[in-house]
Amino acid sequence: MADWIRCKRGVVLGSLVPLLALTLAGCGITGGEVQSANELAGDNARSIWNLFVPIFWLSVVIFVLVQGALIWAVIKFRYKDGDPPPAQLHGNTKVEVAWTIAPAIILAVILVPTITTIADLASEPDDPYTIDVIGHQWWWEFDYEDDGFATGNVMHIPVDQPIRVRMTASDVIHSFYAPQLFGKQDLIPGRETNIYFTAEQTGEFYGQCYEFCGVQHANMHFRIMVHEQDEFDDWVASQQAGALEPEPDTLEAQGKEVFFQPGAACHACHAIDGAVAEDGTEAIGQVGPNLTNLGDRPIIGAGSLENTPENLRDWIRDPHESKPGNEMPAFSQDQISDEDLDALVAYLSSLR
Ligand code: HEC
Ligand SMILES: [Cu+2]
Incomplete structure (x- = not known):
């Protein structure tokens, strides 16, 4: 075998392996089995799966037939030393009609369940x-x-x-x-x-x-x-019922005041239903997520971080550390002291 072919094969295989590894790692990073379309838990996903599976197997059969015929033809009719040039032919009406009609029939067969499924998924169920x-x-x-x-x-x-x-x-x-x-x-x-x-x-x-x-x-x-x-x-x-009101004179109660204080002004962008500052200001901001039940959520920053007190702290100090470019501003020590931040985090974590 010529050296350059061997070398090329090495390059192709050498780049396929890391590519495959990367693809598989991607499955893990995005949640692997928890975001798998074949671990069905809803009727909508089930309809799509029930459409996908027969079309997949139909495609496998067609793939094997077409590729099998191709490989068979390549081997059977391959050039041997001394062969004359093959007969040049062009235009065979019967064959051309056949290979136009066959795929059209296959597509028509796929079309029927596809349209039925689309219509089914788009129709409003009773009393949703x-x-x-x-x-x-x-x-x-x-x-x-x-x-x-x-x-x-x-x-x-x-x-x-x-x-x-x-x-x-x-x-x-x-x-x-x-x-x-x-x-x-x-x-x-x-x-x-x-x-x-x-x-x-x-x-x-x-x-x-x-x-x-x-x-x-x-x-x-x-x-x-x-x-x-x-x-x-x-x-x-x-x-x-709205957010849980902290007991007076607790860290959480102090945190609630921090939420409204001018350095933080979290209420300008976030709502906490029912939370009212001492001066009567309400937390009804609409720029960021509603935080009424934040303590109950497993994630913050739309899944950038797990919801733990340390992560909440880091998030408020600098949301761009874990989620660069997002629309929430960072808060320096001048705006919220470390002590106030602890209180704020305690308050937010207590919200259910
Ligand atoms: C200028 C508007 C703005 C201000 C001020 C602001 N935030 Fe945010 N906040 C946002 C936005 C927008 C997001 C969503 C960011 C994202 O996930 O892309 C967010 C997200 C959050 C989250 C994560 C919520 C979730 O469910 O993922 C928390 C917690 C939070 N902010 C707390 C605070 C606190 C505490 C303050 C005050 C110190 C504050 N924010 C001030 C705009 C703001
Ligand atoms: Cu998006």
Whole structure:
């Protein structure tokens, strides 16, 4: 074998191995099995899977037949020393009609279940529970309008109850996708789009933005917590009751004052339902996520960090350390002292 061929093969194999490793590592980084479209937990995802599997196997059969015929032809009719040039032919009506009609039939066969599934997924189920989802650079707003409260990045829903996710975006196009529960759908500024799905089991499900939306697109995760109906009702009641008010003269109570103080002014951008400062200022900011139940959320910064007191501290000091370019400003020692920060973190962690 010529040296250059051997060398080229080495280069190809040498670059394939790291590429494969990178691809597999990518599966792990984004959540691996927890964001797998074949670990089904919702009817919407199941419909898509039931469409995908037969089309996949049909494609495998066609691939094997076509490639088999190709390889057979290449070997059988390969050039041998002394062969005369092959007969040059062009245009065989029968063959051309056959290989036009065969794929057309295959596509028509695939089209029927595809259109049925699309229509099925787009039709509104009876009596859905509606949650408004607004995509922001780079976090998710979840408005439970019928029940009168809002939250961010972590959505709670009841099991076995049809859900309508009614979506729009405030800035650029985003895409909402939790592979175990439903297929992806764009969120478009100035337009309404919908996803209908029913979660089939309780648990915690991962999702993220699937439409490139700026530098922190990859840190635009969300979680969906699926509860039994009575557990969900309790959660709704606790959200409607507003934020937990800290006991007077505690670290949490001090933290609540810090939240409103001029150096921090967190309330300018964040809402905490029911939280009122001593001077009567309310926390009704709309720029960032609603923090009413922050202590209950497993993640902060739309999944940039786990929600722990240390991470909350780091986040408030400099949100750009873990999520460069996001819209929340950093807070220096001059604005919030270390002591005040501890109190603020204690307050935020206590919110449920
Ligand atoms: C200028 C507006 C603005 C101010 C002021 C601001 N934030 Fe934020 N905050 C944001 C935005 C926007 C996000 C979402 C960032 C992202 O994830 O991309 C955010 C995210 C957060 C989060 C994470 C929430 C979650 O669910 O992921 C916390 C916690 C938070 N801010 C706390 C604070 C505190 C405490 C203060 C006051 C010291 C504060 N913020 C001041 C805009 C602001
Ligand atoms: Cu996005």
